[in-house]
Amino acid sequence: MDTSNIINPNMPAIRLEGVRMVRSGQLVLDDFNLEVPAGKVTAIMGPSGSGKTTVLKLITGQLKPDAGRIFIGDIDVCELNRGELNQVRRHIGVLLQNGALLTDMTCFDNVALPLREHTSLPENLIEKVVLLKLQAVGLRGAAEMYPQQLSGGMVRRVATARALAMDPDLMLYDEPFAGLDPISLATVGRLIRQINRVVGITSLVITHDVAEVSKFADFACIMANGRVVGCGIPDQLAADGNEVINQFLKGLPDGPVPFHYPAPDMEQQLLGDGDDE
Amino acid sequence: MNGQAQQQWLVQAVRRLGNASVFLVQALAGMKCTFFHVGETLRQVYYIGVRSLIIIMMSGFFVGLVMTLQTYDTLSRFGAGDSVSTVLGLVLFKELGPVLTAILFAGRAGTAVAAEIGLMRATEQIDALDLMGIDALERIVQPRLLAGIIAVPVLTLVFNFMALLGGVTFAIGMMGVDPITFWGNLQNSVGLWEDFGAGMLKAVAFGVVASWLAVYFGWTAHPTSEGVAKATTHTVIATSISVLLLDFVLSALMM
Numbered sequence: 001m002d003t004s005n006i007i008n009p010n011m012p013a014i015r016l017e018g019v020r021m022v023r024s025g026q027l028v029l030d031d032f033n034l035e036v037p038a039g040k041v042t043a044i045m046g047p048s049g050s051g052k053t054t055v056l057k058l059i060t061g062q063l064k065p066d067a068g069r070i071f072i073g074d075i076d077v078c079e080l081n082r083g084e085l086n087q088v089r090r091h092i093g094v095l096l097q098n099g100a101l102l103t104d105m106t107c108f109d110n111v112a113l114p115l116r117e118h119t120s121l122p123e124n125l126i127e128k129v130v131l132l133k134l135q136a137v138g139l140r141g142a143a144e145m146y147p148q149q150l151s152g153g154m155v156r157r158v159a160t161a162r163a164l165a166m167d168p169d170l171m172l173y174d175e176p177f178a179g180l181d182p183i184s185l186a187t188v189g190r191l192i193r194q195i196n197r198v199v200g201i202t203s204l205v206i207t208h209d210v211a212e213v214s215k216f217a218d219f220a221c222i223m224a225n226g227r228v229v230g231c232g233i234p235d236q237l238a239a240d241g242n243e244v245i246n247q248f249l250k251g252l253p254d255g256p257v258p259f260h261y262p263a264p265d266m267e268q269q270l271l272g273d274g275d276d277e
Numbered sequence: 278m279n280g281q282a283q284q285q286w287l288v289q290a291v292r293r294l295g296n297a298s299v300f301l302v303q304a305l306a307g308m309k310c311t312f313f314h315v316g317e318t319l320r321q322v323y324y325i326g327v328r329s330l331i332i333i334m335m336s337g338f339f340v341g342l343v344m345t346l347q348t349y350d351t352l353s354r355f356g357a358g359d360s361v362s363t364v365l366g367l368v369l370f371k372e373l374g375p376v377l378t379a380i381l382f383a384g385r386a387g388t389a390v391a392a393e394i395g396l397m398r399a400t401e402q403i404d405a406l407d408l409m410g411i412d413a414l415e416r417i418v419q420p421r422l423l424a425g426i427i428a429v430p431v432l433t434l435v436f437n438f439m440a441l442l443g444g445v446t447f448a449i450g451m452m453g454v455d456p457i458t459f460w461g462n463l464q465n466s467v468g469l470w471e472d473f474g475a476g477m478l479k480a481v482a483f484g485v486v487a488s489w490l491a492v493y494f495g496w497t498a499h500p501t502s503e504g505v506a507k508a509t510t511h512t513v514i515a516t517s518i519s520v521l522l523l524d525f526v527l528s529a530l531m532m
Contacts, residue, residue: 060408062404062407062408085410086410086411086412087410088410089407089408089409089410090409090410092408094405094408096401096404096405096408097401098400098401100400100401100402100404100405101402101405102397102402102405102406103400103402113409113411114409114410114411116313117409117410117411118410159405162409166409
């Protein structure tokens with residue numbers, strides 16, 4: 001399998017076709033279709049529990065769908081064996097929600113890890129590459145620190161540098177803004193945009209931060225109840241008459257997406273049916 | 278437990294054993310001998326072997342001390358107190374040394390390994406390695422597995438030495454047993470291969486079992502705090518029972 005360049009600029013970078021996914025007996029995705037354009041920043045938004053992270057895990061091959069097909073470029077991820085999947089993953093950078101840095105290594109070693117594993121670069125060259133990646137996220141000075149000495153936002157920035165270490169064709173970000181202070185939040189947003197512009201890679205960002213999306217994303221897709229309910233340029237999505245999109249973007253508690261998890265009638269549950277007396 | 282529940286429990290246990298066996302084969306099959314792997318294995322030998330020395334040495338000394346005390350007391354009633362080193366040597370080298378070392382190792386290092394790998398699973402560190410196209414089994418499991426297999430026999434030697442020291446302290450130092458008689462009896466009754474060698478063979482087998490179960494329970498831990506707690510508990514229970522069972526099987530085979 002040739003994986004020298006997995007993204008073709010003339011075709012969608014990622015395609016999910018009719019994906020169905022059931023997890024722990026619950027239908028998470030049903031007839032899910034999505035196309036992520038190459039060379040752009042695309043955001044997937046949706047309420048908590050709408051299956052956004054499941055989509056990311058399907059793209060990276062961590063989960064197998066119950067039905068449907070998933071393509072990265074023209075490679076069908078579901079058809080790959082373990083070795084082929086590892087080959088493809090070398091072209092994908094993934095930023096997990098909490099950064100997931102290895103805690104027994106310094107930031108420098110964390111960023112150097114994929115380079116040491118997958119390349120035969122001499123150590124002095126690896127050192128230069130790592131320092132450049134850390135400089136890009138503003139943490140060159142923290143190279144010798146351990147992850148437990150850093151704040152959550154800094155950990156995520158180091159993890160971004162690690163994800164970028166192999167110069168991937170595709171970057172996937174899982175909730176990169178969760179729990180960040182306004183300065184870190186704006187910095188991470190700018191960083192995603194810069195990486196996309198400077199390196200020209202395709203980026204897919206999973207988030208529910210409506211305010212930030214329009215600042216860095218070229219496209220946004222909103223998903224709810226296991227499907228994509230709307231896709232387009234972020235600023236134009238608000239003009240869409242779709243009730244689900246409207247509810248999500250305006251943060252309304254009442255609408256097609258229920259705020260409450262299904263439960264028995266509250267009055268009956270709290271007051272009982274009078275048998276206590 | 279009714280019949281159906283017993284059946285289900287048995288199926289579950291056999292399935293788990295099968296999974297654990299496949300896991301061990303996978304971990305051993307992809308064994309590599311690069312500069313990194315040797316370095317990481319030595320680092321793990323330090324963490325789980327060298328750092329277990331204190332508990333092994335203390336336990337060994339006191340086990341030797343109390344065993345000699347009880348044996349000497351019993352043998353003295355028959356006027357055979359001088360033969361204490363015969364009993365001490367045989368019981369220690371063939372049985373107590375390897376068994377107690379493996380059980381202490383499970384409590385000190387096995388739990389640490391299971392908790393470490395379980396926490397790596399819970400904090401997505403193993404997922405991160407997978408997503409970078411790095412074989413987490415090769416990177417995380419193999420060095421710890423090998424380190425355990427190396428550490429347990431060496432710790433057994435240390436345990437035996439310290440227990441013998443405890444025996445000498447009590448028998449020669451406190452009870453006044455003649456040193457020449459003590460060492461002479463020990464030398465005459467303990468065979469290098471059939472007793473000492475058999476014990477060391479057991480130690481290697483226990484090392485495989487103890488480190489295998491530790492990495493397996495850590496690897497399969499649910500990514501929650503409760504899951505990690507269960508993994509450490511299961512490591513101690515499963516290792517202790519497996520070691521005692523295996524000790525009986527190996528002893529019977531070596532008769």
